[in-house]
Amino acid sequence: MGIKDTAAEWQVNATTTPFVGNKTSVRTDEVVMPDGTVVTRDYQVHPGSVAVLALDGEGRVLVLNQYRHPVRQRLWEIPAGLLDVPGENPLHAAQRELYEEAHVKAEDWRVLTDVYTTPGGCDEAVRIFLAREISDVEGERFEVEHEELDMELSRVPLQELVRGVLAGELHNNCLVVGVLSLAAALAGEGVDALRPADAEWPARPFEA
Numbered sequence: 001m002g003i004k005d006t007a008a009e010w011q012v013n014a015t016t017t018p019f020v021g022n023k024t025s026v027r028t029d030e031v032v033m034p035d036g037t038v039v040t041r042d043y044q045v046h047p048g049s050v051a052v053l054a055l056d057g058e059g060r061v062l063v064l065n066q067y068r069h070p071v072r073q074r075l076w077e078i079p080a081g082l083l084d085v086p087g088e089n090p091l092h093a094a095q096r097e098l099y100e101e102a103h104v105k106a107e108d109w110r111v112l113t114d115v116y117t118t119p120g121g122c123d124e125a126v127r128i129f130l131a132r133e134i135s136d137v138e139g140e141r142f143e144v145e146h147e148e149l150d151m152e153l154s155r156v157p158l159q160e161l162v163r164g165v166l167a168g169e170l171h172n173n174c175l176v177v178g179v180l181s182l183a184a185a186l187a188g189e190g191v192d193a194l195r196p197a198d199a200e201w202p203a204r205p206f207e208a
Helices: 090-102 146-150 158-166 173-187
Strands: 012-020 025-032 038-045 049-054 060-068 073-077 080-082 104-116 125-136 152-157
Touching: 049 060, 049 090, 049 104, 049 173, 060 090, 060 158, 060 173, 073 173, 080 090, 090 104, 090 125, 104 173, 125 173, 152 158, 158 173
Parallel strands: 049 125
Antiparallel strands: 012 025, 025 038, 049 080, 060 073, 060 152, 104 125
16 A cells, blocks of 8 residues: 555634745644644745756766855755745746756756655745756856855766765755655666656646
8 A cells, every 4th residue: 555645734723924034934823633722833934946956968966065054054955946936837947947056958857756845844845856968058157146156066976965965964955855866766667757847736736
């Protein structure tokens, strides 16, 4: 028998939004528990994100190194970005992020995996794509700012990233999930068995 997550929604008696930021907010819900008691749950409301594991013809993954202030570290990551427009097609957003952060395009796109980053305290949903048959984009590079100004790009063999994840040397969640998911796919039915790039995503419904 297989297992899968299922939709559910417990009764909420009241909701407030004590903080509203530029891209996210904090919500406080009064949630009715199975025994009838009511408890308060605080969580971050997030628009959702996309990430791209771009694999070149030599089996290397395109990664970037970027400063992340909340954890006070420079992390190796895969290209990623917010779903800024409600209902935005996640594939289009992923293609945009790959261009803006890496100046690269890809001809073959698959859904690698879908995850909730921290479901105990945030509703962020991330769709991680696998992009293959990559090539540089012609013309001027996208103009970056802030943390992206000193971003470093590299191409690293997949197995070296797997080693780094298991050794506790790489910590970015999209990179960790993406790398291990691709390794599992390659060891199993192969990437051709992955879902198509326009697969349904109940966590963040979108238009074709």
